[in-house]
Amino acid sequence: MLTATHLVKEHGTHRALDDVSFTVRPGEIFCLLGANGAGKSTTIKLFLGFLEPTSGSAEVDGLSAWQQPHEVRRRLLYIPENVALYDELTGYENLDYFARLAAVEQRSSARLKDALRSAGLAPEAFGRRVGLYSKGMRQKVGIALAIIKEARALLLDEPTSGLDPTASAEFHELIVRQRDRGTAILMATHDLFRAREVATTIGLMQAGRLCRTLDASTITANDLESLYLEEMSRSA
């Protein structure tokens, strides 16, 4: 479970995040929508323990991300916009290495291959160097890592940006599968329509504030777009 409690982050005099609170329970997808600079990535970085909150807390399963970063990172997986991997290693080798970094104990070859397969990577690509992979294929290695790590929370920072529609749809399918396994997922995105499709809850962010929280099941795509534009025009 991911919990943000009155989270504030200031960079000097600039307040990047202003009193943000929300909870993402197991089996939920919380989508953060907002313009560039709204504070989506900062929120994710606070959950990763990369930044120290000015006040408030970001917790994973009750553990403070800043104070117990290793314990927290053991429980979650972060997939950035571009999953950058070691180009000179194969997809399999990359997964093996990151699984070792993640202290995954069960790393048999069969299990690693299963994870890659479950993430939608074609078996013939397992032994190919990642330098030859498309962006979508790299994202799948990231998902495979989430599977092998049995991550209890996923932090996704605009993971489908730059993917073609098919790859994007495929990726969201994988995300939903993770959600159904009971993973708590926090996703920052610009893709309103996909967000409405996969999310349990949608948070609209603007200028560091979480200005609206919406139940995704009760809102249409058109309503979401209208609300989003309304919030954005307020900031303009």
Added chain:
Amino acid sequence: MSSLSIAGHEIRRLLRDRALPVLLGLLVVLAAYAAWNGSAWVGQREAAISLINAEEQDARDRSRGFVGKAPSVLPRVQPVLPPGPMAALSIGQADAYPYTADVVALGDRSQLLRHVWSDIGNPAVQAAGRFDLAFVIVFLLPLVILATTFDLWSRECERGITALVLSQPIAAGRLIAVKALARGAIVLLPALAIIIAVAAGSGATRPSGLAVLALIVLAYGSFWLALAVLIGCFARRTTEAAIAAGALWLLIVVMAPSLVLAAVNLMVPPPSQMQLATALKAQLADTARQQQLRHAAASPATRSPAPRIADAVRVAYADLVQADQAIAPLIAAHTEAEDARRQALDRARLLLPSVAVQDALDRLAGSDADRALAFQQQVLAYWHARRQLHKDYLDRDVPQTLAEYDALPRFEFQDTAGALQRGVLIDLAALAVATLLLLIAAWSMRRRLATP
């Protein structure tokens, strides 16, 4: 995650890079050429020493015919400083010091090393030396190490891999340390094997010497690895890391020794050999003139019965001793100034890792300043002993016999016990301190690694 897993991954990545075999191949070629160069120098030096020895033997044979015709026959001796057993490693300062001398018992002291008056203990010379194995170790080995380790962390930062890496439960400091050790092992161990192999091939085969050489290479390699770790802690781009690595190499290996030499020259200026030579010449001429005047004013008394060795010989000897005493303060002042400068340079080397390593290699090869100065002191002592022999004949008033001539002591250079170990240990300790300081600096910057 075990450190071995990280190291294995790092080694696998590095082995897939074509640059490593190319670099190591280049090191083989350059080290082999340098070793051949060192070996050729040793050959030339040994050939020159053979010629000197032959000439000395010839002089001894020719002088034998004069025994009995003069109170004492003490032919000119040319002591030599032989190359050490590991000499091919480093020509070092060997060309800057006299490796032979002219011991003429009744000549003056200033003539002992007149063929090779030279500056001593110059760190610029120590650092810039010849293309020998020491040059490869001091100058080129750091480049090989930096070429494979400068992007210890920056390449991952640039590619964006750090985001995924740092989101795993592992401390970045530990990660970078293990990566540095893994890369160090994959670069430094083959480089060490290459250096030891070519050193042994060039004739530097003493096992204890090779062990010390290995220790020096490992210590110096560790220093550069620590520097790569420090670069990894602050450089976020490979270009930034490459520039930092190049600049630090230039500073540590090339510029700092020259700057330190310039500073020492300012603080403790080197005494002028030219001034000393002129002053000695003037002093000797003055003393000789005074002696002539004194002899002209009062001719020495003749004893009765006349001694077996004419008193004129004793008078000539007394004149020589007087001339020596006249120039002694000049030589002492010059030596004192040289010693002060040398001590300053000696201390300065401890601040300069590259010079400390060059010094350690010179000591190992026997081409260091201390050994050369020990040779000079032994030559001086030998000359004094030679003088004393002459004086003994005068005191005993018994001319030299053939048996005594044949038993004249020969010069043999004696290495100072423990000097090598002490000097190398000091150099290694200085290097260890420098490495430790770099690691402390890197440790203090570890927070910078915690964010991608």
